[in-house]
Amino acid sequence: xxxxxxxxxxxxxxxxxxxxxxxxxxxxxxxxxxxxxxxxxxxxxxxxxxxxxxxxxxxxxxxxxxxxxxxxxxxxxxxxxxxxxxxxxxxxxxxxxxxxxxxxxxxxxxxxxxxxxxxxxxxxxx
Amino acid sequence: xxxxxxxxxxxxxxxxxxxxxxxxxxxxxxxxxxxxxxxxxxxxxxxxxxxxxxxxxxxxxxxxxxxxxxxxxxxxxxxxxxxxxxxxx
Numbered sequence: 001x002x003x004x005x006x007x008x009x010x011x012x013x014x015x016x017x018x019x020x021x022x023x024x025x026x027x028x029x030x031x032x033x034x035x036x037x038x039x040x041x042x043x044x045x046x047x048x049x050x051x052x053x054x055x056x057x058x059x060x061x062x063x064x065x066x067x068x069x070x071x072x073x074x075x076x077x078x079x080x081x082x083x084x085x086x087x088x089x090x091x092x093x094x095x096x097x098x099x100x101x102x103x104x105x106x107x108x109x110x111x112x113x114x115x116x117x118x119x120x121x122x123x124x125x126x
Numbered sequence: 127x128x129x130x131x132x133x134x135x136x137x138x139x140x141x142x143x144x145x146x147x148x149x150x151x152x153x154x155x156x157x158x159x160x161x162x163x164x165x166x167x168x169x170x171x172x173x174x175x176x177x178x179x180x181x182x183x184x185x186x187x188x189x190x191x192x193x194x195x196x197x198x199x200x201x202x203x204x205x206x207x208x209x210x211x212x213x214x215x
Contacts (some may be wrong), residue, residue: 011131018135021172025142028165029149041165052175059179070187074194081198085164088205093157
């Protein structure tokens with residue numbers, strides 16, 4: 001009974017994870033502009049890969065009888081790095097597209113958006 | 127039951143990779159292509175993890191970890207190059 005329930009849980013986690021991965025990639029191919037396209041892989045694909053890694057952990061624990069938390073390393077790494085990549089991609093987009101940069105709201109401070117400001121000149125090295 | 131779920135998962139992730147390849151070829155801007163590459167690396171990790179479940183081997187874990195690290199470093203290097211015109215200043 002326990003074996004059946006754990007197999008069922010692994011199968012459901014695999015199905016949910018691959019479904020969310022497919023949804024993320026479908027959004028990447030389907031949505032009209034880049035800033036909207038950024039939403040699909042960063043949220044949905046991260047959730048999908050988290051589900052697959054949980055399924056892998058549960059599989060090695062219950063079916064093969066070894067307890068492994070290796071997969072937590074990958075999911076922790078991906079959960080930490082996905083916001084950073086999304087942030088850098090959005091910054092690159094706002095720097096490259098003049099029309100996108102003009103749609104940004106005002107900052108409310110004397111300084112402009114940091115991405116759009118001219119880089120400070122480095123002092124000349126001797 | 128796990129074999130059937132893994133088979134469905136393989137098909138779903140393969141379809142996701144095909145959609146990523148479409149965006150990689152068609153993306154109007156460079157940033158689109160970088161985003162498609164990042165998602166492609168995540169889907170490759172998912173494929174490796176699914177193979178580890180389906181074939182019951184521990185060896186696939188290291189490959190998935192290395193894919194995760196290299197995917198992140200590659201995306202950050204691409205974005206850094208787009209933002210500053212240089213990777214390491």
